Amino acid sequence: MQIITEPGQMQVIAEKLRLNRQLIAVVMTMGALHEGHLSLIKLARQSAGTVILTIFVNPMQFAPTEELHRYPRPFEQDVALARSAGVDYLFAPEVSSIYPDHFQTTLQCGALGEHFEGKLRPGHFNGVATVVSKLFNITKPHRAIFGEKDAQQLAIISQLVTDLNMEVTIVPAPIVREENGLAVSSRNIYLSSDERNKAGILYQGLCHAEKRMAGDERNLQTIAREVEEIISSTPGCRTDYVNFVDAISFELAETAEKGKEYRLLVAAICGSTRLIDNLRIRA
Ligand code: AMP
Numbered sequence: 001m002q003i004i005t006e007p008g009q010m011q012v013i014a015e016k017l018r019l020n021r022q023l024i025a026v027v028m029t030m031g032a033l034h035e036g037h038l039s040l041i042k043l044a045r046q047s048a049g050t051v052i053l054t055i056f057v058n059p060m061q062f063a064p065t066e067e068l069h070r071y072p073r074p075f076e077q078d079v080a081l082a083r084s085a086g087v088d089y090l091f092a093p094e095v096s097s098i099y100p101d102h103f104q105t106t107l108q109c110g111a112l113g114e115h116f117e118g119k120l121r122p123g124h125f126n127g128v129a130t131v132v133s134k135l136f137n138i139t140k141p142h143r144a145i146f147g148e149k150d151a152q153q154l155a156i157i158s159q160l161v162t163d164l165n166m167e168v169t170i171v172p173a174p175i176v177r178e179e180n181g182l183a184v185s186s187r188n189i190y191l192s193s194d195e196r197n198k199a200g201i202l203y204q205g206l207c208h209a210e211k212r213m214a215g216d217e218r219n220l221q222t223i224a225r226e227v228e229e230i231i232s233s234t235p236g237c238r239t240d241y242v243n244f245v246d247a248i249s250f251e252l253a254e255t256a257e258k259g260k261e262y263r264l265l266v267a268a269i270c271g272s273t274r275l276i277d278n279l280r281i282r283a
Helices: 007-019 035-047 075-084 124-139 148-163 186-190 193-198 201-214 220-232
Strands: 002-004 024-029 050-055 089-091 143-147 169-173 237-246 261-270 273-282
Touching: 002 007, 007 024, 007 050, 007 089, 007 124, 024 035, 024 124, 035 050, 035 143, 035 169, 050 075, 050 124, 089 124, 124 148, 143 148, 148 169, 148 261, 148 273, 186 273, 201 220, 201 261, 201 273, 220 237, 220 261
Parallel strands: 002 089, 024 050, 024 143, 050 089, 143 169
Antiparallel strands: 237 261, 261 273
């Protein structure tokens, strides 16, 4: 595995790979690699001959109040994990080479970026879209693997690629979960072991919704309220939002149409840690 820090050098390598007709798959992360990230790398391995992993903690997607500097950066451990997962190139640039002095061009997401996570973190998805576009230009992938864990981000990136005619296929990867159903996340380190056990309630709520829809309940607001109750009845947990959206457009959905796909989005605070999760459910 080669470690690259300079965007120019990564571009030269990617261009050569393309000229040699190598398929490139990229996995973009902020590091602190866990099982979720490793599953994306595995999918990348299966879908292309060359795998590029990017590790970049993107300041543009953090609000001034969020703790950019507290974000975990266990680089040596990440290098070892990436190597054993079969990554070919690890691209880990410095902030100054991604955002040099006089940098000023940014992307703006539309309505998709304004609700849910975008409402809580204004400008967050513009920062994500900008860095993802830059990383596409640098790594020149044929395929890019993104986790369904961040379903709104996945929808925004799919829209970005369509809107800007980018020649990259977005491959969604299923959510990796712990034994109790809690979605694996870098944030889980902030949970105490008691909170970690309790946080499994988010997945139980999602599964309840799936059962209710399988049982032909069509009123999605009723189901969402039940999920809210399930989560909030766990001591130390409270919901931020529980909403059904159309699986593609991400527009709020109130009544289920038979055969259509929806996504139930959940954000909840367990202890003092905010967690997000979701489930794609066909009515
Ligand atoms: P992050 O480093 O948190 O920005 O995540 C990088 C990528 O890993 C994103 O595409 C995430 O959606 C994905 N990811 C994070 N957690 C999981 C998980 N538990 N299962 C699958 N993918 C995940």
